[in-house]
Amino acid sequence: MPGARRIAIVLFNLGGPDRQEAVQPFLFNLFNDPNIIALPNPFRYLLAKLIAKRRAPVARAVYQKMGGGSPILPNTEVQARALEAALGDLGPGTEVGCFIAMRYWHPFTEEAAKAVLQWGADEIVLLPLYPQFSTTTTASSYRVWKAAARKLGLKAPQRLVCCYPAEPGFVAALADITAGAIAKARAEAPQARLRVIFSAHGLPKKIVDKGDPYVAQVEATVAATVTKLGLAADDWIIAYQSRVGPLEWVGPATDVVIEEAARAGQAIVVVPVAFVSEHSETLVELDIEYGELAHEAGAAAYVRAPTVDAHERFIAGLAGLARDALGTTAPIRPGCTRDACKGREQCAMTQAGA
Numbered sequence: 557m558p559g560a561r562r563i564a565i566v567l568f569n570l571g572g573p574d575r576q577e578a579v580q581p582f583l584f585n586l587f588n589d590p591n592i593i594a595l596p597n598p599f600r601y602l603l604a605k606l607i608a609k610r611r612a613p614v615a616r617a618v619y620q621k622m623g624g625g626s627p628i629l630p631n632t633e634v635q636a637r638a639l640e641a642a643l644g645d646l647g648p649g650t651e652v653g654c655f656i657a658m659r660y661w662h663p664f665t666e667e668a669a670k671a672v673l674q675w676g677a678d679e680i681v682l683l684p685l686y687p688q689f690s691t692t693t694t695a696s697s698y699r700v701w702k703a704a705a706r707k708l709g710l711k712a713p714q715r716l717v718c719c720y721p722a723e724p725g726f727v728a729a730l731a732d733i734t735a736g737a738i739a740k741a742r743a744e745a746p747q748a749r750l751r752v753i754f755s756a757h758g759l760p761k762k763i764v765d766k767g768d769p770y771v772a773q774v775e776a777t778v779a780a781t782v783t784k785l786g787l788a789a790d791d792w793i794i795a796y797q798s799r800v801g802p803l804e805w806v807g808p809a810t811d812v813v814i815e816e817a818a819r820a821g822q823a824i825v826v827v828p829v830a831f832v833s834e835h836s837e838t839l840v841e842l843d844i845e846y847g848e849l850a851h852e853a854g855a856a857a858y859v860r861a862p863t864v865d866a867h868e869r870f871i872a873g874l875a876g877l878a879r880d881a882l883g884t885t886a887p888i889r890p891g892c893t894r895d896a897c898k899g900r901e902q903c904a905m906t907q908a909g910a
């Protein structure tokens with residue numbers, strides 16, 4: 557469209573290896589991130605090389621179970637196209653393009669910044685596919701984006717949607733999906749007691765103790781979802797999965813909670829609340845590894861709720877966040893803090909600035 561106002565929506569996500577040979581360099585990129593391992597170089601670089609090499613065989617086997625690589629990019633592309641469609645009503649003379657900026661594998665954040673520059677964006681909304689803010693995810697992507705934008709001389713106004721743990725569309729999608737999974741578990745095991753386990757990716761405890769708001773925001777997501785569903789307090793619990801490394805992580809661990817519920821003969825429903833699309837942590841860890849654990853330990857049923865993916869309500873929620881960000885005149889603010897986001901549906905910290 558000649559002369560159209562071009563709005564770029566940049567979706568931040570983690571990324572995943574697209575083939576077996578990509579697993580080790582992907583792991584290196586992850587562990588070499590100062591937001592993940594806060595050591596100065598050359599120590600971080602050397603440690604990242606070592607951990608990536610050690611972990612690669614286990615991780616390669618995980619990705620082999622999904623055909624060799626992660627489906628996170630194709631799944632994020634589906635979300636990007638759905639979001640473009642949902643923002644198609646921004647008015648005549650406005651063109652919306654969604655770009656994907658992955659943190660640890662292609663298309664890297666720097667590649668996305670280049671594509672946005674070449675496309676000729678007039679305004680940019682940075683929209684993390686992380687509903688809950690963490691220094692290890694959103695802050696890391698934003699830091700790398702800012703450096704790339706500065707390097708490329710990307711001057712268009714940019715706004716960051718910081719977090720949206722209890723955004724109504726996201727919560728409606730989660731509640732809808734959870735209700736479907738509960739109905740399935742009840743049908744499979746009508747006599748058994750229900751145990752709904754809301755599972756989020758964990759974090760080392762020391763990162764949370766330093767003030768990372770992620771855990772508080774996971775709790776906000778789950779509180780909004782159980783309220784919408786009217787779930788009794790005894791029927792649900794929050795647990796944390798995907799622990800790696802020797803540090804103490806936040807708990808309880810999802811596998812421990814699943815095993816306990818299975819041994820009690822309960823009907824288990826596992827709901828991912830921090831991942832918004834399917835990848836290794838859902839398709840392998842939750843479905844295969846924890847599914848086997850649940851059945852071996854005697855669960856009456858084991859149902860894993862799908863992620864929100866391109867659920868209509870979730871995409872509508874993201875579109876609303878993008879619209880709000882385009883309308884804001886808020887000044888640049890420091891990063892999200894636990895108190896600033898407490899009790900809010902979405903973050904007060906939508907950031908503006910070039």
Ligand SMILES: C=CC1=C(C)c2cc3[nH]c(cc4nc(cc5[nH]c(cc1n2)c(C)c5CCC(=O)O)C(CCC(=O)O)=C4C)c(C)c3C=C
Pocket residue numbers: 570571572573583586592611615626627628686690692693757758759760770800830831835836837
């Ligand atoms: C909610 C999102 C995520 C947080 C918070 C997070 C923190 C975090 N992750 C690791 C280490 C690994 N994560 C890995 C995979 C992975 N992590 C997330 C999301 C969050 N991570 C996703 C979406 C994925 C899946 C990628 C894919 O399969 O496409 C991996 C690789 C897999 C494996 O080897 O287990 C590692 C390693 C740390 C250390 C951390 C916080 C400090």
Ligand SMILES: [Fe+2]
Pocket residue numbers: 757798
């Ligand atoms: Fe992770």
Ligand SMILES: [Fe+2]
Pocket residue numbers: 689718719892893897903904905
């Ligand atoms: Fe926030």
